[in-house]
Amino acid sequence: KEIVVSGIRPTGFLHLGNYFGAIRNYIRMQEDFDCYFFVADWHSLTTHPDTRELQDSVLRVLAENIAAGLDPEKACLYVQSTVPEIAELYLHINMMAYKGELEKTATFKEKVRQHPDNVNAGLLTYPVLMATDIIIHRAKYVPVGKDQEQHLEMTRNFAQRFNHRYGELFPEPQAFNFGAELVKVPSLDGAGKMSKSENQMATLYLADDDDMIRKKVMKAKTDSGPTEPNSEMPDYIQNLFQLMSFVSEESTIQKFRDDFNGANIRYGDMKKQLAEDMVKFISPIRAKAEGIYNDRAYLKQVIEKGAEKARVSAKATIEKVRELVGLNY
Numbered sequence: 001k002e003i004v005v006s007g008i009r010p011t012g013f014l015h016l017g018n019y020f021g022a023i024r025n026y027i028r029m030q031e032d033f034d035c036y037f038f039v040a041d042w043h044s045l046t047t048h049p050d051t052r053e054l055q056d057s058v059l060r061v062l063a064e065n066i067a068a069g070l071d072p073e074k075a076c077l078y079v080q081s082t083v084p085e086i087a088e089l090y091l092h093i094n095m096m097a098y099k100g101e102l103e104k105t106a107t108f109k110e111k112v113r114q115h116p117d118n119v120n121a122g123l124l125t126y127p128v129l130m131a132t133d134i135i136i137h138r139a140k141y142v143p144v145g146k147d148q149e150q151h152l153e154m155t156r157n158f159a160q161r162f163n164h165r166y167g168e169l170f171p172e173p174q175a176f177n178f179g180a181e182l183v184k185v186p187s188l189d190g191a192g193k194m195s196k197s198e199n200q201m202a203t204l205y206l207a208d209d210d211d212m213i214r215k216k217v218m219k220a221k222t223d224s225g226p227t228e229p230n231s232e233m234p235d236y237i238q239n240l241f242q243l244m245s246f247v248s249e250e251s252t253i254q255k256f257r258d259d260f261n262g263a264n265i266r267y268g269d270m271k272k273q274l275a276e277d278m279v280k281f282i283s284p285i286r287a288k289a290e291g292i293y294n295d296r297a298y299l300k301q302v303i304e305k306g307a308e309k310a311r312v313s314a315k316a317t318i319e320k321v322r323e324l325v326g327l328n329y
């Protein structure tokens with residue numbers, strides 16, 4: 001079986017971007033691939049989170065993944081920091097990464113803009129740790145959203161440099177999505193991608209209650225509609241159609257498309273439909289996640305079992321690395 005790795009940072013509740021960019025693929029891939037999915041707790045330390053909140057977030061991410069359909073019996077589901085071999089390999093991969101390329105990374109530049117007072121070295125080497133997460137299991141496929149594309153390219157570069165210097169060990173991993181193109185779920189305000197840190201009212205969380213979902217969708221940006229048939233569609237309306245494509249029936253979407261093209265679309269009706277389809281999609285996951293989140297004994301067992309399995313794979317890689325680098329005393 002081919003090896004798959006992907007991770008999610010525990011920085012709060014998961015949103016639809018996480019689901020349709022990543023988790024939806026996890027659920028499908030767990031059937032046919034050798035999967036390692038993890039909560040990237042080390043990664044979230046770059047922003048110095050509150051200790052209690054971090055622990056809570058880790059459990060929530062686990063619970064929400066399982067509620068969405070991830071089966072810890074099929075896929076290895078673990079917490080990054082329970083696999084110390086990752087930290088060891090991270091040291092080696094740091095020697096394969098250059099300051100200039102790290103400073104040019106889009107996510108780094110964005111963080112520097114957002115938090116100029118906290119440009120720590122962990123932030124700079126974030127792509128190195130992410131590359132390590134992937135190659136520690138010698139993965140071939142990495143299901144992620146479009147925002148992670150550059151990190152995957154860097155991963156291939158680091159892996160290649162290691163291979164050239166010390167000998168072939170790491171395959172070159174590819175970003176993966178079942179729909180072919182990597183997904184970017186738009187935010188409800190039409191301003192970029194859905195994300196945890198941006199406008200909360202423009203982000204739909206898997207934990208939002210039904211009324212909150214309706215409220216957020218109804219507030220999504222629209223206008224008074226096209227005045228003539230077959231007008232060009234503004235970005236924020238395209239975004240609504242894209243969100244619909246994730247949760248609504250094809251025939252429903254087609255109806256609103258026809259209405260748009262006929263210049264008689266009612267955005268209020270469209271948003272009502274989208275809100276109800278979102279509620280139908282999110283509420284069973286939310287209910288299930290709550291139950292799992294409260295079952296601490298079960299989650300503890302998931303974490304322990306995940307660590308055990310992930311470490312078998314990570315140790316095998318680390319042994320090879322030590323041998324190749326010449327540290328096998």
Ligand code: TYM
Nearest residue numbers: 006007008009017018021022133144145183184185193194
């Ligand atoms: P993170 O925690 O920001 O997001 C987790 C996953 O959700 C995807 N995603 C989206 N996809 C589509 N549209 C959106 N609006 C959207 N928002 C988030 C992300 O692409 C990601 O797949 N660096 C990673 C975590 C990570 C990782 C790894 C991933 C650490 N090590 C190794 C893969 C492999 C991150 O910050 O994801």
